[in-house]
Amino acid sequence: IAGITQAPTSQILAAGRRMTLxxxxxxxxxxxxWYRQDLGLGLRLIHYSNTAGTTGKGEVxxxxxxxxxxxxDFPLTLASAVPSQTSVYFxxxxxxxxxxxxxxxxxxxxxxxx
Amino acid sequence: ILNVEQSPQxxxxxxxxxxxxxxxxxxxxxxxxxxxxxETAKSPEALFVMTLNGDEKKKGxxxxxxxxxxxxxxxxIKGSQPEDSATYLCAFIGRGSTLGRxxxxxxxxxxxxx
Numbered sequence: 001i002a003g004i005t006q007a008p009t010s011q012i013l014a015a016g017r018r019m020t021l022x023x024x025x026x027x028x029x030x031x032x033x034w035y036r037q038d039l040g041l042g043l044r045l046i047h048y049s050n051t052a053g054t055t056g057k058g059e060v061x062x063x064x065x066x067x068x069x070x071x072x073d074f075p076l077t078l079a080s081a082v083p084s085q086t087s088v089y090f091x092x093x094x095x096x097x098x099x100x101x102x103x104x105x106x107x108x109x110x111x112x113x114x
Numbered sequence: 115i116l117n118v119e120q121s122p123q124x125x126x127x128x129x130x131x132x133x134x135x136x137x138x139x140x141x142x143x144x145x146x147x148x149x150x151x152x153e154t155a156k157s158p159e160a161l162f163v164m165t166l167n168g169d170e171k172k173k174g175x176x177x178x179x180x181x182x183x184x185x186x187x188x189x190x191i192k193g194s195q196p197e198d199s200a201t202y203l204c205a206f207i208g209r210g211s212t213l214g215r216x217x218x219x220x221x222x223x224x225x226x227x228x
Contacts (some may be wrong), residue, residue: 032215097214106157
């Protein structure tokens with residue numbers, strides 16, 4: 001079934017290391033998002049892209065970067081991981097930005113920074 | 115950052131009981147409200163996208179209402195079943211500079227006992 005694929009499923013990372021979380025969708029959705037899920041805090045938006053070639057900052061962008069070279073891929077990079085970035089990361093996509101289209105989520109990446 | 119509140123935080127009901135919970139959001143600059151269902155070990159799935167004051171949506175035993183003037187939405191589950199056990203998230207989209215961004219509540223965790 002088509003959808004969003006995230007990789008890896010989980011990862012333990014030493015502090016200071018660089019890490020890229022991968023996200024690929026095959027629904028030809030224009031908008032893509034990265035959220036982090038922390039206990040008691042709900043889903044918080046890290047970065048988004050409303051169309052290929054453009055990106056924007058969400059609520060908690062510090063320490064993260066993204067790129068959107070094409071429609072399908074939206075990788076999230078932690079340049080130098082810190083323990084506070086331990087979280088579950090969800091990639092999502094929607095048909096269009098700003099039109100109230102429902103989000104489709106990947107299965108998440110559980111990241112532990114030690 | 116917009117404040118989206120969900121209550122109660124958790125709910126335990128018996129199979130067959132009907133239940134409802136609330137999502138509160140800013141009543142000004144409303145654009146859309148989403149409801150998602152999030153089962154343990156899975157990713158969130160969209161239930162409803164609501165855009166008009168007075169909107170009522172229904173999917174099987176689950177329905178939702180929307181009051182944009184007073185800033186709340188109710189989610190109802192009629193005759194709860196164990197498979198309804200999940201966390202239910204609402205997400206608000208406002209107009210203006212935040213158009214397109216979803217602000218999630220922390221969710222209501224529903225447990226249905228057989």
